Amino acid sequence: MMDLFGRGVIISLGCGEENSLYPCLVERFQELGTPDSLVDDPNNDGGGTPLKISSVRAGGMMSFAIDTLGSLWMWGNCPQQTDTGEFCLVSSPAPLPVWDFHGHIVVKVACGNEHVVAAVSTGETYTGGDLVCYAWGNNNHGQLGLGHKESRGRPQVIPMFNEESSWAVYEIACGAFHTAILAYNKSYDQDMGSKCFTFGLGDNGQLGHGTAMSSCLPELVNGLPHDLVLISIDCGLFHTTVVSSDGEVWCWGMEKGLGLCPDASFTGNDAGDALYPLRVHSPETNGFKFMGPVQIACGAAHTVLVAGDGYRMWAWGRGRSGVLGRGETTDSYVPCVVMWPPLDEDYKEIEAGMNREVKAREDAGATVESEQKLAASAEEIEFLRRKLTLMERYATVLHISIFRKPLDERTLPQSLKDSGVFDIRKEFENMMEAADNEELARMEMFYRSMLSSVKDKLMKRRVQEMVKECFRSLSTGRPPY
Numbered sequence: 162m163m164d165l166f167g168r169g170v171i172i173s174l175g176c177g178e179e180n181s182l183y184p185c186l187v188e189r190f191q192e193l194g195t196p197d198s199l200v201d202d203p204n205n206d207g208g209g210t211p212l213k214i215s216s217v218r219a220g221g222m223m224s225f226a227i228d229t230l231g232s233l234w235m236w237g238n239c240p241q242q243t244d245t246g247e248f249c250l251v252s253s254p255a256p257l258p259v260w261d262f263h264g265h266i267v268v269k270v271a272c273g274n275e276h277v278v279a280a281v282s283t284g285e286t287y288t289g290g291d292l293v294c295y296a297w298g299n300n301n302h303g304q305l306g307l308g309h310k311e312s313r314g315r316p317q318v319i320p321m322f323n324e325e326s327s328w329a330v331y332e333i334a335c336g337a338f339h340t341a342i343l344a345y346n347k348s349y350d351q352d353m354g355s356k357c358f359t360f361g362l363g364d365n366g367q368l369g370h371g372t373a374m375s376s377c378l379p380e381l382v383n384g385l386p387h388d389l390v391l392i393s394i395d396c397g398l399f400h401t402t403v404v405s406s407d408g409e410v411w412c413w414g415m416e417k418g419l420g421l422c423p424d425a426s427f428t429g430n431d432a433g434d435a436l437y438p439l440r441v442h443s444p445e446t447n448g449f450k451f452m453g454p455v456q457i458a459c460g461a462a463h464t465v466l467v468a469g470d471g472y473r474m475w476a477w478g479r480g481r482s483g484v485l486g487r488g489e490t491t492d493s494y495v496p497c498v499v500m501w502p503p504l505d506e507d508y509k510e511i512e513a514g515m516n517r518e519v520k521a522r523e524d525a526g527a528t529v530e531s532e533q534k535l536a537a538s539a540e541e542i543e544f545l546r547r548k549l550t551l552m553e554r555y556a557t558v559l560h561i562s563i564f565r566k567p568l569d570e571r572t573l574p575q576s577l578k579d580s581g582v583f584d585i586r587k588e589f590e591n592m593m594e595a596a597d598n599e600e601l602a603r604m605e606m607f608y609r610s611m612l613s614s615v616k617d618k619l620m621k622r623r624v625q626e627m628v629k630e631c632f633r634s635l636s637t638g639r640p641p642y
Contacts, residue, residue: 214227215228220277234259238250242314242315249314262279267282271335274299276299280292281295292322294333302362304338304362305340306361306378307377308377322344328346331344331345343355343391354389355405356382357391359376359380365400365415367400367413371436390405391404392404395457395464397420397461404454407454408443408450408451409440410440410449411441419479419494441496442495444497455471465486473499476499477495480492
C-alpha cells in the first residue's frame with residue numbers, strides 16, 4: 162500500500178524487505194525534497210527545483226510512481242530482461258528508473274500481478290496530444306496485447322495503439338491477468354463516443370466480449386452503448402468496471418461483474434459470470450445514474466465509486482474485512498453508501514446542500530428526459546402521418562387506374578373486405594360481369610388507345626393475344642395461365 166503525503170512525498174506500508182504496520186518514507190525518494198523545501202521562489206529559474214511525485218500505482222507485488230518530469234520509477238518484483246534477452250522478475254527494495262522512456266513523458270501507468278502498461282508521449286513534451294501504449298512483463302494470457310503470449314522484460318509498443326494509430330488512448334487499467342484501455346477515434350467525423358478495448362485472460366468474462374475466451378490482441382467491448390463518454394475505468398482480479406460522464410456504471414466479469422471470487426455465491430440461484438457489460442442499478446435514485454460521477458476503482462473482489470461531485474462514495478462486492486465501508490463485513494450485490502465522513506454538525510450542512518444540488522440536477526435531468534421523449538414521439542407521429550398520406554395517395558392512384566373511381570370505404574374491393582387480401586383477378590372478373598354497355602365502350606376505347614401506343618408490331622400482337630386469352634378464360638371459368 163502507498164499514498165501521497167504532503168506535496169509529492171511517497172509514504173509506503175511494507176517498505177523495504179520487511180513488513181511495516183505504520184507509514185514510512187520511501188528512502189530513494191528522499192532526494193526529491195520534503196514539503197518544507199518545496200517553497201516557490203519567484204527568482205528561481207527552475208534549475209534547482211526538487212522533483213515531486215504526480216501519481217502512483219500498485220500491482221500484485223510491485224509499485225510504480227511518475228514524477229513531475231514524467232519519469233517512471235518502479236520497485237518490488239520488477240519485470241526485467243536478462244543478458245540473454247529472457248524475461249525475469251527481479252526484486253528491488255528501492256525505486257529504480259525505467260530508462261526506456263528517457264526523453265519522453267510517462268502520463269499514465271497501470272500494473273497487474275506481473276505485467277505493466279504505460280501511456281507515453283510521442284515526443285519530449287506532452288501537451289495533451291497523442292499517447293503511445295507500451296506493455297511489458299508476464300504475458301502468459303496475452304495481457305500485453307502484442308498478439309502472442311511471449312513475456313517481455315522491456316517495454317514494447319502495443320501495435321493497435323502506436324504512433325500511427327487512429328485511436329487516442331486516455332485511460333488504462335490492469336486486472337490480475339487482463340488489461341483494459343479507454344480511447345476515442347481521432348477522426349472527428351466518426352463516432353465521438355468513448356470506446357473500451359480489453360485483452361488478456363477471459364475465463365470469467367472479464368474482457369466483456371461475450372465469451373470466456375482469452376485474447377492476445379485488443380478487442381472492442383461491443384456491449385457498451387455507442388454514445389457513452391467514459392471517464393474512468395478500473396479492473397479487479399477478474400472483473401472490469403467503467404463509469405460514464407452522465408453517471409452510468411457498467412461492469413462485467415466474475416459473479417455477474419461483481420468480482421466476488423469463486424468461493425462466494427448469491428443467495429438462491431448462482432449468478433454466473435457476466436460475459437457482456439451489465440449496467441449497475443442506483444438504489445438511491447431508483448434508476449441507473451449516479452449523479453456527479455468522479456472515479457471508479459476496483460479492489461480484488463469489490464468496487465468503489467466516487468460520485469456526487471466528490472461528496473459521496475458507493476461500494477459493492479465482497480465485504481470481507483469491511484472493505485465496503487458500510488459498518489459491516491457482509492457482501493453487497495448492489496451499491497451501498499460508504500459511511501464517509503461521519504455525519505457531524507459541520508458535515509450535515511454540506512450534505513444537505515449537496516442533497517439539494519443532486520435533487521435539483523435529478524429534477525432537471527428528468528425534465529429534459531421527458532422533453533426529449535415528447536419531442537421524439539412528436540417526430541415519430543409526424544413521420545407516420547407523412548407515411549400514411551403517401552400510402553393513401555398511392556392506393557388511390559392504383560384504385561383509379563383499375564376501377565376508374567377514387568378509393569373510399571364504400572368502394573373497397575369485396576375480396577379485401579372478406580379476407581384481407583386483394584384478389585385483382587377476382588375483382589376484374591366482377592367488374593366485367595357488372596359492366597354496362599357504356600362502361601364496356603370506355604374499356605374498349607382504353608384498349609384501342611393502349612394498342613395505338615405500342616409501336617412494335619410483335620408486341621402489339623402479343624398484347625392482343627393475351628387479352629383474347631383472358632376473355633376466353635373468363636368465359637370458361639378457368640385461369641388464363
